[in-house]
Amino acid sequence: MPAILTIATQPYPDQKPGTSGLRKRVAVFRQPHYLENFVQSIFDSILPPAGSTLVLGGDGRHYNLEAIQIILKMAAANGYARVLVGKDGILSTPAASCVIRKHATFGGIILSASHNPGGPEGDFGIKYNAANGGPAPERITDSIYETSLKISQYRVMDAPDIDLHRTGEASLGEMKISIIDPVADYADLMESLFDFDAIRGLFKGGFRIKFDAMHAVTGPYAREIFINRLQAPEDSIMNAVPLPDFGKGHPDPNLTYAHDLVDILHGENAPDFGAASDGDGDRNMILGRHFFVTPSDSLAILTANATLVPGYREGLKGVARSMPTSSAVDRVARTLDIPCFETPTGWKFFGNLMDAGRVTLCGEESFGTGSSHIREKDGLWAVLFWLNVIASRKQSVEEIVRQHWARFGRNVYSRHDYEAIPDDAAKGVMEHIRAEFGNLPGKSFGSYKVEHCDDFSYTDPVDGSTSKGQGLRLLFTDGSRIVFRLSGTGTEGATLRIYLEAYDPEISRHGLDAQEALCELIGIARQISQLEARTGRKAPTVIT
Numbered sequence: 001m002p003a004i005l006t007i008a009t010q011p012y013p014d015q016k017p018g019t020s021g022l023r024k025r026v027a028v029f030r031q032p033h034y035l036e037n038f039v040q041s042i043f044d045s046i047l048p049p050a051g052s053t054l055v056l057g058g059d060g061r062h063y064n065l066e067a068i069q070i071i072l073k074m075a076a077a078n079g080y081a082r083v084l085v086g087k088d089g090i091l092s093t094p095a096a097s098c099v100i101r102k103h104a105t106f107g108g109i110i111l112s113a114s115h116n117p118g119g120p121e122g123d124f125g126i127k128y129n130a131a132n133g134g135p136a137p138e139r140i141t142d143s144i145y146e147t148s149l150k151i152s153q154y155r156v157m158d159a160p161d162i163d164l165h166r167t168g169e170a171s172l173g174e175m176k177i178s179i180i181d182p183v184a185d186y187a188d189l190m191e192s193l194f195d196f197d198a199i200r201g202l203f204k205g206g207f208r209i210k211f212d213a214m215h216a217v218t219g220p221y222a223r224e225i226f227i228n229r230l231q232a233p234e235d236s237i238m239n240a241v242p243l244p245d246f247g248k249g250h251p252d253p254n255l256t257y258a259h260d261l262v263d264i265l266h267g268e269n270a271p272d273f274g275a276a277s278d279g280d281g282d283r284n285m286i287l288g289r290h291f292f293v294t295p296s297d298s299l300a301i302l303t304a305n306a307t308l309v310p311g312y313r314e315g316l317k318g319v320a321r322s323m324p325t326s327s328a329v330d331r332v333a334r335t336l337d338i339p340c341f342e343t344p345t346g347w348k349f350f351g352n353l354m355d356a357g358r359v360t361l362c363g364e365e366s367f368g369t370g371s372s373h374i375r376e377k378d379g380l381w382a383v384l385f386w387l388n389v390i391a392s393r394k395q396s397v398e399e400i401v402r403q404h405w406a407r408f409g410r411n412v413y414s415r416h417d418y419e420a421i422p423d424d425a426a427k428g429v430m431e432h433i434r435a436e437f438g439n440l441p442g443k444s445f446g447s448y449k450v451e452h453c454d455d456f457s458y459t460d461p462v463d464g465s466t467s468k469g470q471g472l473r474l475l476f477t478d479g480s481r482i483v484f485r486l487s488g489t490g491t492e493g494a495t496l497r498i499y500l501e502a503y504d505p506e507i508s509r510h511g512l513d514a515q516e517a518l519c520e521l522i523g524i525a526r527q528i529s530q531l532e533a534r535t536g537r538k539a540p541t542v543i544t
């Protein structure tokens, strides 16, 4: 029986989980005891009951395998009976959620910094998901942080590394380790929700897709689902082998970072449909031929078309969106006469609503869409949903979106990110806007008049917990909105996000480019925030 060591350690002051787990540079995680402190803080917060099973895997980025070996030995020393770990240390975030639920485990640890770049100079991350398969709620992440501030020792088994490169069984002391196929459970779940025959028929009929896995975790999933099960031609997927540094790219599926795919979809002889996913496979970008679908519109369109998909044929219990996400889905929910919830940013806020059976679909403007089939957003799920809708409606992406706008009106939407701003300047912008709240209501800016402004606060309707300070909202009399928020996932300085939304029912203007249509609102946002004076920035770093 290998020895269990108790190692003395000292707290690090910076282990506060953000929007989605703890994210830091790889070099920070490589500091002595850094990863161990955080993992022990997780175990000490959740106190796994005897006999518990843990799910473990990550997006394959640099340091993934090393971290997994450490966590396995710590799990063995902390009394877990069994760990389900993905072969080669791989599990996409949605697949991990699927495995936690399907095998009814006590929870899981997912190693990922999602869309942040990887490699030795890049980022690493770790998050804990609870037994429902969803990101730990704030009560748990707060407790992990509190524990990390006081930690004095951690436990680890003194044992050799486990070979993770083949499926099968292994053990560490009394703890069993099952090295599982990371794709199978997830692909089966997808097959149970969508009409694979109809999608296969679509491809047979010559409908062409291009899915960009961005050298990140979804490659093996896309290969199994699109090529093996749906029999799409081999060239339907690109960048489908996960690399530890994501090919030096930025695995964030948006118009800026997925530009190779965007060029293909806007090029000559473009495929009918394009999609991309992020580092850990929970985000999606949907493109038609020469056409971009905003994530907010995508959520609204999936909601409006849900009953075309076998897994949702019975209809939806309700929908939810994060506060900065456009209110396009609210309009659909009103028509369908189902509840629509507005939550703070981050998937952890959807879990209670789904567990309580109050919502079926949910989404965020940041290229995240999902449903109660798991408790994470799910990139490939969104792609399959679109393909199922297209197979059923026999229309192009652009036709489907334009008909949606004609029926419900268009919520013109864009997000402007200002990355790596000095912390003080970013805080200054937010404080300044907050200080203006008293003067703004009733004031006019060009054709817009401020109706109301506030700092968004959310009370969970299921457990009554309140989350304050979730973003500054400026609501205008015509329903347009500007939201200011600081990112909780960045690792360098502060990232200020400005979310812009204007409602336009007029079909003749639906062809307008979003930046053009939002031009006046963009100017108002910069003016009210004193952005240039306070940060020196003349333009955003990323526009989505």
Ligand code: VG1
Residues within 6 Å of the ligand: 019, 020, 113, 114, 115, 278, 282, 283, 322, 345, 346, 347, 364, 365, 366, 368, 486, 487, 488, 489, 490, 497
């Ligand atoms: C961002 C997005 C948010 C998303 C989060 C995690 O957070 O805005 O909508 O839930 O990333 O997504 P922030 O705090 O930087 O705005 V992922 O794909 O990184 O797990």
Ligand code: CO
Residues within 6 Å of the ligand: 093, 114, 115, 278, 279, 280, 281, 282, 283
């Ligand atoms: Co992600």
